[in-house]
Amino acid sequence: MSDSKDKTANIVHNIQSISDQQNSSTAFEIDKEIDSYVYHDKSWWHYSHFIKLHWFIFALTLSSTNSGYDGSMLNGLQSLSSWQDAMGHPKGYVLGALANGTTFGSIICIPVAAWISDRWGRKYGIAIGTSITVIGAVLQGASTNYAFFFVARAVIGFGFGITSLASPILIAEIAFPTYRPTSTAIYNVCWYLGATIAAWVTYGTRLITNSYSWRIPSYLQGIIPLCQIVIIWWIPESPRYLVSRGRIEEAKKFLFKYHTGNDTSERATNLVNFELLEIEQALELEKLNSQSKYTDFIMIKSFRKRLFLLMFTGAMTQLSGNGLVSYYLNLVLNSIGITEEKEQLQINGCLMIYNLVISAVIAFTCYWFRRRTLFLASTAGMLISYILWTILSAINQQRGFEHALGQGVLAMIFIYYLSYNTGLNGLPYLYVTEILPYTHRAKGLNIYGLTVNTTLIYNGFVNPIAMASIDWKYYIVYCCILAVEFVTVYFTFVETYGYTLEEVAAVFGDESVSKPFDQKSFEKPSSEHVEYEKNADV
Structure with missing residues (x-):
């Protein structure tokens, strides 16, 4: 323990030395807050350098389109008879394995993704990841059977695993300080941009009567990554x-x-x-x-609370019922009597446009609200909509699939996604970053990512089997899960809004709070920090 304190003291001394050197070389006294140095008095679009920088950031957010494209495309392909024939009409765990193909690839790349970005730079990490994704898309389009298609999806997942690590890091590291939170949150919004593109591509190719009805969407999955390969060389490297x-x-x-x-x-x-x-x-x-060590999350009391919040938040993002619609919308629509191919694809496309707009609006406004409040509103909204969704589905089946009741279920799906996007689209990554101290942030995010991938595998295998076996009755499981989520959020989630990253440590009861910029003792949320979050110009 004393050795650790000595090492910490040495590092703090090194930091102070850097500060002293900086002071002596710049002839001004270093202040503790970034607000003291931000001098722009107009919105970002009045400055050409910010316009260019934000264009680069937008180009980087396109990395998340691949995941959204993948889920929406697979939704659409399941409605195409030509794809079903080529893949042998997969059902149950066979279909689940196919849906999890990209997840398996992403898990495999975990040991090398961070090393590539740290060794060769964020730009090269993105270039390598997008190149592998393009190769996977070509293999996917050229697939001749289920096994070929599965391997191609694993290759796509491997490439995306590298890109999805490097892109948000580069966004955070090149963004202007006051725009950084929103720039980072917008990254996940483009998930729905990819989903929207895929939904309408598969809708358009449904008219093709041969295998190109599913090959074209598969090939096109590599278009945006290919564009990124070209654009990335104009984007500056992380300072x-x-x-x-x-x-x-x-x-x-x-x-x-x-x-x-x-x-x-x-x-x-x-x-x-x-x-x-x-x-x-x-x-x-x-x-x-x-x-720091991973065992700290078990051995230290305050870190056990963090471990619980990390894993529970990660599980919520994928285990709140969204997995049903993300990859198996056609099964949901079949369960309420909407079986016509054209209508299913239209619903998929409209739902993705709706999600894109809602998530974008929330990303630009969520920083005006407390984190815990958003989580509670999200879980409550999802729970209510899922209960009504379940009731309407049951009555609909009993009455022989009446059109009006089917439309009622569709309305509940749209209301559900309004609630989901409120708290579980961009907010979780921000929240888990805030509850982790710097010394354990990377390890904590790895735990969070592993939890997300684990629940994705559950979704991939269990959802199609359950839907095929018990139809709407499976929704009751998610009603129960959402009820548990709401109660858990209410009693266990800590509020981080208004606190600096260092001050959050006191919320968890840490005995000491390490503040490299400010050694003041914790008293209350910083008013400057609150104003910074409220006034951060989007």
């Missing part, structure tokens, strides 16, 4: 990566160009110097991260 490699001048050049518009005034120079200091301090703190 944090550059600093970690000793390329300080390149990092400073990036910050001046994209965060100040090459403004050389004193206030712009102060902003750049502060950001460089912040990066250097974070790199010093990574030495603490190397001392």
Whole structure:
């Protein structure tokens, strides 16, 4: 224990040394808050350098379209008789394995994804991941049977696993500080952009009477990754990566160009110097991260609470009933008597457009609300809509699939997704980041990701089997799960809104709070932090 304290003290000393060096070289006193250096008084679209930077960020968010495209495409393909014939009419666990193909690939790439981005840079990580995804899409389109199609999907998942790690990291590391939370949250919104594209592509290709009705959507899964391969070389490398490699001048050049518009005034120079200091301090703190252990999440009381929240939040994102519609919408529609191919594809396409709009609106406004409030509103809304969904489905089947009741179920699906997107689309990643101290953040996110992938596998195998066996009765399981989620969120989730990342440690009862920028004792949420979140210009 004393050795750990000595190491921590050394690192804090190193951080202070960096701060002293920075002070002496810049002729101004380093303040503790980024707000002291942000001097732009207009919205971002009034500045050409921000427009260009945000265009780069948008190009990076396209990485998440692949996952959305994949789920929506598979939904659409299941409605195509030509695909069913080519794959041997998969059902139950056979269909589940196919749906999980990309998940298996993503799990396999976990050991190498972070290493690639740290070793060669975020840009090269994205380039490698998208290249593998394009290869997988070509193999998928050329598939001749179930096994071929499954392997192709695993290749796609492997490539996406690398890209989905590197892209959000690069977004967070190049974004301007006050726009960083929204820029990061928008990443997951593009999941629905990919889903919308796939839904309407499969709707259009349904008119083709041969195998190209499903081959074309499969090939097109590689189009957006191919575009990213071309665009990525114009996107700048992360200044944090550059600093970690000793390329300080390149990092400073990036910050001046994209965060100040090459403004050389004193206030712009102060902003750049502060950001460089912040990066250097974070790199010093990574030495603490190397001392942390996964067993801390079990051995330390406050970390056991964090472990529970990490795993429960990850499970909620995939185990709240959304897996039924994401990959098996046709089974849900069949259960309420909507079996016509064209109508199923139209519903899939309209649902994805709806989700895209709703999730985008929420991403731009969620920072005005408390995290716990959003989780409670989300789980309550999902629970109510699922209960009504279940009741209407039961009555609909008893009455021989009346059109009006079927439309009622559809309405509940749309209401359900309004609730889901409110709390479980972009918010979970932000929340789990806030509850983790810097020393354990990377390991905590790995636990969170593993939980998400585990529940995805459950969805892939259990959902199609249960739907084929008991139809609407399976919804009762999710009603129970959602009820447990609401109660658990109410009694166990801590509020992180308004707290700095360091102050959250006190909420968990940590004995000491390490603050590299401010050593004040914890008292209450920082008013500056609250105003920062409310006024962050989107």
